[in-house]
Amino acid sequence: MSEAILSPTSSTDALAHPLRARALPIETDGEAMIFMHEDCPVARSEGFRARVRVELVAKGRRLLATLYRATDDLLADDEVGLPHRLMARLSLAEGDELQVRHPHPLSSLSHVRAKLYGHRLDEIRLGHIIADIADGRYSDVDIAAFVSAFAAQPAQGEETAALTRAMLAAGDRLEWNADRVMDKHCVGGLPGNRTTPIVVSIIAAAGLTMPKTSSRAITSPAGTADAMETMAPVTLDLAAMQKVVEREGGCIVWGGSVNLSPADDVLIRIERALDVDSDAQLVASVLSKKLAAGSTHVLLDLPVGPTAKIRSTRDADALAGLLENVARQCGLHVATVQTDGTQPVGRGIGPALEAHDVLAVLANRDDAPQDLKARALALAAGILELSGAPRSDALHRATQLLVEGRAESKFLAICEAQGGFKEPGRALQTREFLAARAGRVATFDNRLLARTAKLAGAPQRATAGIALHVKSGDLVEQGQPLFTIHGESMGELDYAFAFALRNSDMIRLEAQ
Amino acid sequence: MSEAILSPTSSTDALAHPLRARALPIETDGEAMIFMHEDCPVARSEGFRARVRVELVAKGRRLLATLYRATDDLLADDEVGLPHRLMARLSLAEGDELQVRHPHPLSSLSHVRAKLYGHRLDEIRLGHIIADIADGRYSDVDIAAFVSAFAAQPAQGEETAALTRAMLAAGDRLEWNADRVMDKHCVGGLPGNRTTPIVVSIIAAAGLTMPKTSSRAITSPAGTADAMETMAPVTLDLAAMQKVVEREGGCIVWGGSVNLSPADDVLIRIERALDVDSDAQLVASVLSKKLAAGSTHVLLDLPVGPTAKIRSTRDADALAGLLENVARQCGLHVATVQTDGTQPVGRGIGPALEAHDVLAVLANRDDAPQDLKARALALAAGILELSGAPRSDALHRATQLLVEGRAESKFLAICEAQGGFKEPGRALQTREFLAARAGRVATFDNRLLARTAKLAGAPQRATAGIALHVKSGDLVEQGQPLFTIHGESMGELDYAFAFALRNSDMIRLEAQ
Structure with missing residues (x-):
């Protein structure tokens, strides 16, 4: 610390000598990482150390990257090694010319500070930050500081609305040929809470428009897109998606093929790594995605429970207040509902197991999970009410659409329009997990149950996961199965079973 | 965001299948980065994506690393690729067995949150954080959150003292055979401010003990160790350093070969990248290093100026107060002095050019830079006073030791003890930068001057840098040289000259 911390000043404008691109057989999950030989004359004359940020200039495009050094014969000394996907992103072929130089300082980082x-921060400054993040100009360290700043200095309604608009502006925005575009979102999911396919089917059957874009699992055992994919194709481009919605009034597709609020995914990755987020960033994330998807009316489901994302009704009230405040400022109609987040919903946890639950509810089967059915109906009623239906009538109408089979017909029609319905699969291997003693089911640890399903192979193996046999309050005998683990290989099944054995308290039994 | 943000739970304790180590010819500046083939069965069964944190287990040692994927033939599918320096750090040879698994969550991250x-945070929690950082268990993202937390939530005296003790505890601590071990430190250096060799020589000549460990430049054109190295060896191990100090009472060596406050360098790298720091982390950084070096009495020099690290006397007062408060709590005697930070000190900026200034002062040459001499004498007097000498006598005594040549003799003796004195070199190429018009020298931009010296090749090329010919207040004619750029190659000289031309306001002239 015996020298000044000098911030980087503007680089020389003259470009450094040209170098040649060379694809490297590595995969970095989108991180811009490049390699130059330790004897590269440009690296030497520019004084580049390993692990510095540099600016790459190729074919008139500029990109910030982290530089590492190559030794020996990985590269020639006039080559720049790039992960093959980064080559593709820059439309570079082997041997194409490119230049590497000191980056100009990112002026938006002064706003983060x-x-x-x-x-x-106002909307202009937030706009600069979000545009730089969406364009990949922030390093992970920079993003961590931005995420930390919002955690340490909570934003109120106005600043959160500015952040929401900035995130919306950084990406595309869909438009639909309808006055009212209905949507729903569950904030901080619960294992097995796969209401979306049921709700969309009811709402579209009611004649409303509900073009649903869903995510795949990142850290959970299944996202809506993963479960839906066991029954129909979900990777549709915008034109195909529009055709489905025009014909059926609704769709349930993967949102990843459209560029909605692109800074969001970048922020979420760092929030997860740090296990840090803020109400402001959560609200901006949810609402910017909904605005970008062209939604006008959104029902927000907030599950509350000790092992859910939202742990208390007090937290839920604060979050609901901020969501409603910001939505109003952004011209979005929203309603929030707080739901039970103390235990998983339905029986299945894992893509295909959840799909079977969904189909059982849509078919009005006697053995359909009643909690999933009740939640889906309540949410559908909430959306009908948000669309202007009288409150006294909404639940009745949603129930009718379901029990008369019109929701099921609509679901099958949507699947057909998306490319064709198929029955979700069943796992090759199963193993029951038995109660070690008798008692009453007291509590569920949602996080450990989700982890068990993931160890069994979900969501990569669509049929893997767990099927629960008990609910809170149930009386069980010693030796009675609490859940069944489903897997595609005995190895994964054993792995999940061993984890469950070591964490058997994830379903806690109270002595009678 | 339609799923819960699940924090990673404990991994299975059973180790995954063994893999084989393979050295990769890459250099990552200490970042633990490993590669596994996309078809590696362990990566598949563990569900490792690219850019996840994993735990590496080899020869009974564990290390956290960031995993990337290799495609094609970079690696076999049972190999783990490691940068060659990481192989060495883990004492691994080609083909040695190792294992890769999900990491246990770092419990100290909950304290960061x-x-x-x-x-x-109390000292126990800070101790966990700092130990994890010193052991390389924090990712850059984690460290960025820690740095951001202290910037957003300023720590007061007690918490800062706890942080200082935690940083001290994470490394080694030197011991000296003396009741009083004198030291000095300049907080936020100024280009050319190379007082240390002069001050150590005066203090050792006065019979006191002053074993000085100094840093090399990281972002500046020269650190004390770089300048000293143009006159004598500075890379001494602890035993050699102790011999020098026993014989001569002082030394001026590079601190990098002893493990003092190892978390500090890690934190500084991220603070620089973000251009974010906090008084608390600065104080803990400075004082933990001094305590670790075994110092008991430390004079702290705080240069204040608009382009210095400390910009106002108000900031300097606050920092001085915290430094004195924390030092007291840690049993360290300190005094702080605020000095002029508005312009560079001496003439030279760059290792050898600064060394020439130092030798001119020590030799009492008429052309020695008087500002460097005055600062060195004032600091030496401050240290004498801190050791118990009466204030009225301290400056006189320091001046006598210098003008009688005893400081010069001591300096040469220290150089001999460290391995032998040599004259610092002179650059092969020089080029004068002339005043574009007449006027009075008004202000200097320390940062841009430092940048010019670096572009000329400092500190890698020891003789490179700039030699200033004017000081604040001087009257200059049009065409009169303001400074001379020194370099080893015409290319670097031209590069620095072009930068200076574009930023000619770095020495601002006022019309008369």
């Missing part, structure tokens, strides 16, 4: 020191 | 949300 200002936020960290407690200043409020 | 608590700090971010405004809770104060």
